[in-house]
Amino acid sequence: MKLIPNWKEVLTGSWSVLFIIAGLISLAGFFFALVTAEQLGWNPVWFATAAASFQALALPARLLLQAGLRRFREDTSGAVSRRGVGVIAGSAIALSSAVGFVGQWEGLRTEAYRDIVGVWTVCYGETKGVQPGDSYTKAECDRMLAEEVASYEAQLDRCLTATVPVGMKIALVSWTYNVGPGAACRSTLVRKANAGDLVGACHELPRWNRAGGRVIRGLTNRRASERTMCLKSLEAAA
Template sequence: MALRSSWSIWLILAGLVSLGGFFLALVNPEMLGWDPLCFAIASALCQVLAIPARLVLQKSITGLAEFRRNQVGAVRRRTVGAIAGSGIALSTAITFIGQWEGLRTEAYRDVVGIWTVCYGETKGVRPGDRYSKAECDAMLAREIASYEAQLDRCLKHPVPVGMKIALVSWTYNVGAGAACSSTLVRKANAGDLAGACNELPRWNRGGGRVIKGLSNRRGAERVMCHQALKEAA
């Protein structure tokens, strides 16, 4: 009886977590009167907690053995990395990358005439589009997860989370193709993580000339990279 009661409590909590994530997906921070960053962190935590919640709910319906056989929607290491799999790391990445990308909540034409919004998003953007900061943060979170997954296909050596955030910021800026064919990734895969961090300042050019903004960004990424190695040691 005690075990059954305990299981029921877990089932109720799992249902509340699932409903919480669904609710946060339907509202924005302005509606709740929340700070946008707090709202983004809460949304990320609900997404993370939804994984064990699904396990609990699935157990109550079909049994754990059947759930293990059913691989639909399973979380795999190849598709969910250190950043995307952690609400705290994802929130840190959004803040770090977002400050360099710049936020504009109303659609605008970039320097080459492409309609852009939020943190440089161009997919499906049309004139007159407007988004809240929380919606822009959610867009950036999806892009971060995508770029992390692309980087993970070539970055085979494990790295600390802080270093991973710095490298995903760099990859987001230069492109996954350039990142994966770089000396930086080759050094990291060889175990020379400090040497990989030191490669970042070399990526500070645009159109064949040094760009101050890129130099500043690469410098900040290098600092984060080395700090993560220091903390891991």
């Protein structure tokens, strides 16, 4: 196999390659922020060194990732829609924030269990295809949650046509992850947002605090936190 004469220029100039590398570095930094040396079975010194290195690289990687994303969205040669990549899924920082926000409310359980309404659940509230006896590691659950957050954002974007701040989007994706995209897209909340009443949409969140017909304190607290994030992001954007 013969390499082309300018292979280095082609490789280093390819935004898609840099985009992937930056994404991997950002995810690595996020991973080291979630685990401990004991969980990995690593020597604490080696763990601290690796964590510090990836955290130091995370910021420039995220900046590169965002720059690459802008070029990806501007590149129309492949007929890529601007709405093809969501606000959260398109930013390593926003994705990390969304995963952390959703994860704290869902809670982590690595063994399959029945939730409050009897549905088999595992990890951070994952229900799709879960069977009794299923078991996952924390790393697998974290990866699953990141994929699900991006997936739920994409499903919400099919009906949410309004442009909203990142914080509001994280709150709405958290809500959608909890209630399901079908219910979310049929809601008064989305109708208000699409009509331009973003504040009114935020205030709809507390209404979604029931499970099995009963008011659940945990859901009430979650909706209150989502509304707070929703409203604060609108204040900051204004």
